[in-house]
Amino acid sequence: MRVPARLVPLTALTAVSALLTGCFSGSEPAADDSGPGGKRIRVAMLQPPRSGLSPLSDDAFKLSRWSTAETLVKLDKEGDAQPALATEWKQSGKSWTFTLRDGVTFHDGTKLTPEAVVASLTKAATASPKPRILDGVELTAKAEGDQVTVTTATVDPLVPQRLSSPQLSILAARAYKGKTVDPVGAGTGPFELTKVNGTSSATLDRYDDYWGEKAKAPGIDVKFVPDGTARAAALRSGEADIAEAIPVSQAAVLDQDLITEVPMPRTNTLYLNTAKGAFKNPALRAAAREAIDAKAIVEGVYEGRADVAEGLLGPALPWAAELRTPVKHATAGKANGQTITIGTYTDRSEMPEVAAALQQQLQKAGFKVKLDVREYTNIESDALAGRFDAFVLSRATVLDSGDPAAYLYSDFASDGSFNLSRFADPEADKALRKAADTPVGDARRKAIVQAEAAVLAQDAAVPMLHERVIQGDAAGVVNAAHDPRERELVTAETYIK
Structure with a gap:
């Protein structure tokens, strides 16, 4: 307790x-x-x-x-692309041409040039693993006069939004001289x-x-x-x-004038390992979903400072709730004493408490539940390798591009780089690809919600709640x-x- x-x-x-x-x-x-x-x-x-x-x-x-580090494009509050290191851009089929801002220097005194931009983007595009924002994307960059042309293997309506990701920051040449990228003295x-x-x-x-x-x-x-x-x-x-991410347990004892509560596009999700172990069985995944009482977790762990999830995408994206329709799930089976191990991390103070609450709820449903709780840096590789039956993660859903399609692809496509659920489903892959390829606008939003439904229908993950960040100033x-x-x-x- x-x-x-x-x-x-x-x-x-x-x-x-x-x-x-x-x-x-x-x-x-x-x-x-x-x-x-x-x-x-x-x-x-x-x-x-x-x-x-x-x-x-x-x-x-x-x-x-x-x-300290900047990108070619930034996003406004609505998620639309706005000028940053690039002042304008235009699309021609698979290619986007960006005009660079004049008078920009890196912190080491060197000038921002098309060649410097190409070097940074190429480093990201050829990295292993790639930045999440480039999951499933083949991207090349070429300097043409005082402009940079970015080309993708297929027509990509989200190139400007992708280039707003901090993982595609433009750094000076000095940052890339060692075995790792060193941003000291290299930003703009x-x-x-x-x-x-x-x-x-x-x-x-x-x-x-x-x-x-x-x-x-x-x-x-x-x-x-x-x-x-x-x-x-x-x-x-x-x-x-300034104190980042004040835990909900501490918020009540601080001067309320010093804290700001911001609804986040961040979902606390239980990822279920669909490739091996108990949750390879769809009926047991359904049993786990039905056993979880998210409202009790919101009230008990988050002291009401969170929203119960109805899907992977929360109230920070209100259009998702407007477009969402009921999802048909598999019929739940019986746990019958199946042993499962749930992993999570200590970096966010609520996560061990969420895992403990899940342990109690799932044990009531007949599972035998073990917990493995460590610092994130010590547990991430095991999670990505599928060494847990389930993993509790607080995940930002529009962190990279302002658009949730990249998050959905990264986490749930069969070749996604952050696929903790080891999920591989042809119909879901098709829906995720459609969401990624649909032009920005209402049609894309509808495709995103359909992709979300394809994932939820298989119980690859159980969204529990949408967080609110509490910042102290x-x-x-x-x-x-x-x-x-x-x-x-x-x-x-x-x-x-």
């Missing part, structure tokens, strides 16, 4: 505070008192880097949230990444030659604090100005971003009073 946050011993909070003391002081550069943002911004981040801050991994979203954003201390901290300074509006804050000091109680304590004690923070796509956090407009 979870100890209520308000009953956490004072000695524990004191220890957390002592641990954080010095994380944001003493080691960072001195504050620059010029401009409205004379103070550096101290940020407590949820997850440490998984791949040395390589933009070809999920670490790309850290670079984006710190406004208003803040330059100057130092990375492993999985402990990172330092960014204002880049005064930025092509756009100069950053108001002199810099950002980042501390990676996986423990949710510690992040909340850092905000409460004044050790952090100290009283002096001005213009911190509250981005449901988790692409922005500190921008050029963010500063401390």
Whole structure:
């Protein structure tokens, strides 16, 4: 049983505070008192880097949230493509031609050129594994004068949206000289990444030659604090100005004026291993689905700060609910003492509690349930290798392109790079491909919902709830971003009073 946050011993909070003391002081550069943002911004981040801050991994979203790495295109609130490093683009069949912005320099002083853009895009397109946004996509880039032409193997209506993914950030040539991609001093954003201390901290300074509006804050000091109680304590004690992803267990004990709750396109899902073990049997997958009480998990674990899932796509995409029709599932069988192992991770403090709740619910349905809970970096490879009967994951559904087709393909296509369910179904593959190929608009939305139905009909995954992110901003923070796509956090407009 979870100890209520308000009953956490004072000695524990004191220890957390002592641990954080010095994380944001003493080691960072001195504050620059010029401009409205004379103070550096101290940020407590949820997850440490998984791949040395390589933009070809999920670490790309850290670079984006710190406004250090940029892409050719960015997305507006509606998910439509808008100019960034590219000012305009046009399509001709399989090819899209992008005109680059003038006067852009990388943080090492070199100029943004078509050749630099081609190098970055080619590195991503030929990486193994590819960035999720390029799952199922063959992409080539070519410099033509002062423009870049991007060509895909088939007509792709989502090329501009794909190029907005932080995993396709454009970096200077210096980033690609080693065996891994190193973003230090290689971005184009208003803040330059100057130092990375492993999985402990990172330092960014204002880049005064930025092509756009100069950053108001002199810099950002980042501390990676996986423990949710510690992040909340850092905000409460004044050790952090911005605390990412405050756990719901801590939200109630913080000053409510300091927290913002944002509905997220993020779904907490139980992925069922369809290739081997108990859940290779469709009837047992159906039995697991029927045994899960998502409402009890929302109320018990998330304290009501989440929405019960009706599908993989949640209220952040309201059109999904409008287009969705009832899904016909297989008939549930009986567990009869089948033993299953559920894996999850500790990086998000709610996940072990969700797994424990699922253990109780599934045991009532006749399953014998074991749990395997570790840090994400230590469990991801086993999950991708299919070593669990089920895996609980909090998954962003439009993280990459602003469009959920890429997420659905990545997670549920037979050749998807993040197929935790080991799901391979010809009809689902057909629906997923159709969703990916349909032009942007109402027809595409309908195809996406049909693809979702094809996955849910086979019980490859059981969506349980849609999360709301809780961000903590100290009283002096001005213009911190509250981005449901988790692409922005500190921008050029963010500063401390």
